[in-house]
Amino acid sequence: MLDYELLKRLCTADGISGSEDEVRDIIIKEISPFADTVDVDNMGNVIVFKKGRKTPSKKLLVSAHMDEVGFIVTHINSDGTVRFAPVGGVNDSAAFAKYVKIGAKKIHGVVNAKPVHLLKDDERKKCPPIDSLSIDIGSDSKEETQKHVSLGDMIVFDSPYENRDGRVISKAIDDRFGCLVLIEMIKSELEYDMYFSFVVQEEVGLRGAKAAAFTVAPDCAVVVEATTASDVPFAEDEKRVCLVGGGAVISFMDRSTIYDREYYRLAFECAEALGVKAQTKTMIAGGNDAGAIHCSRGGVRTLAVSVPCRYIHSSSSLASAEDMEAVFAVVKASAEKILSL
């Protein structure tokens, strides 16, 4: 079974794109005793090599991203409230009336909301856009707020983690879950030598992965992710994309990548051989670091395996532990299978 205590520590660590420090520290501490080399590059990517029983003819990279979506302080208003912009794709409703922590000092704040009593009818039916919202830290003046908050400070959700009866509710399952899978692989005995990258800045344009893939120069890659599941009431058929409880999600195509056909089939075969559930995405939606990795240097044959996740990019995303176990099993088996070819 995966280490869910570690998943909790990873998910509750704070790190929007460009501020992944806390997450990186946890990861380096966890993997150092088990890895052969651990390097941090100029962008903050953690690049790891681990020897297996055999040295394969190909170089394989397994990658997950450390950053989570959140916000960044853009301005301090004269009334002491804080203006902010999203970092990564965050819905208006995900920000509205939420608890947040700001900056390295983790100043507590809440996203303000004009009371419903004072709204016009049409205003009641829609969340206001993020650029009209502000965060309250309890201060009434710009001067007071400036003592606690600086422009460019990271803002993260202050929300609970709960693992109960095989389902996890937390922020940042995307992609601390992927980090967990890589850590577990590094801690395990590997059949073949492998490279691993814990990358930065996925949510703002697959930026860390671009550099990591260049540095490692792999022949093939497996990206481990969390992906949108919208199997909720009022969503029908293919629009549900993938199902929580439906097993590991193996993609044939998304908005950033057309995946290697052979690897796609291979991953399903691995799932079948292992007796774990697997599914594909029923819409060409979303994207991940595969988009940067598969066209790195002269091209990298790439596979993506994801855990289905509802309410992704919000303070309370929801995923199933059974699916997480399936992703880990499929990723490990697929990576070894690819290297055996």
Next chain:
Amino acid sequence: MKDILKQLCADAGVSGNENEMLGVIKELLPENAEVISMDNGNMIVSMGDKNAEKHIMLDAHIDRIGLIVTYIDDKGFLCAEPVGGIDLRTLPGSAVKIFGRETILGVVCTMPPHLDSDKELSRDRIRIDTGLPAEKVRELVSLGDRIILLSKYTELIGNRIAVSALDNRSGCAVLIRCMQLLKNRDIPCRVSFVFSAQEETNESGAATAAFELMPDEAVVIDVGFAAQNGVPEEKSGKLGCGGIISISPVLSRDVTEKLRKIAKRLGMEVDYEVCGGSTGTNADKISVCGGGIKTGVISIPSKNMHTQTEIVQLDDIERIAKLLAVYITEGGADNA
């Protein structure tokens, strides 16, 4: 004060389930306060001289807004409807607590951007996801169970607190604090402190309590709009202003005037809110109870009302409690 408020801002006590809160309140009462009834979700606590000519009621509602489970679908998703004036904008993707046989964490269903075709928020489409198997959900959740939006008791700077249900647990904190201040004082009148039920649904708890007590005067303590972006200046008082005294045709001029006078005498700053008619508080029902009860309203300024991120300043609670303690020791309004 902080401790009192923290205990009062417990998750329990969505309208109709106020009894869950009565134990918390009992623990906070001074020894010489006597609980005289706990009927229909109301808790009535008595202090002062029971045989005095004058009988004053201080009211704060104890219930909080929330949701109620109306149906469980075949996949285990819960259908829910608002209890009280829930702000629909606060729901999508928010974490909730469901008070079933066990307390369960859930999330209000929302569509990802690729499906979010500009649908209007609607109270008929509220669905809750526990992520648990349907059989497990049926085992733990029953129709009628209450749900609240998850919040987190958070200390902000400026002696301010953010948490849900400050409407009106901060009013309840005023009552508790007022009782503490009166503990060793001579009280020339009979005082009934009412922690009233179901304000958020239809102000029925205060109406029935007032009928039972038929006091000479009543002061309602509730939250009022604090100044914030988008809130008109004339409808609000600043956080830390010391309280908002309401002036309205439906309220007693005598009570309102006495509250003003005390504030002035004590050198307390207060703000005023003038309403053209109903106040939107329990005062609307209390004032026309029986043959009519002279009623006033004083409010704790609060930001983000009816969301999970309400904010109040502790000083306001303390100052209103002091003002009311003086009001009581002076025997209430001066008879005009």
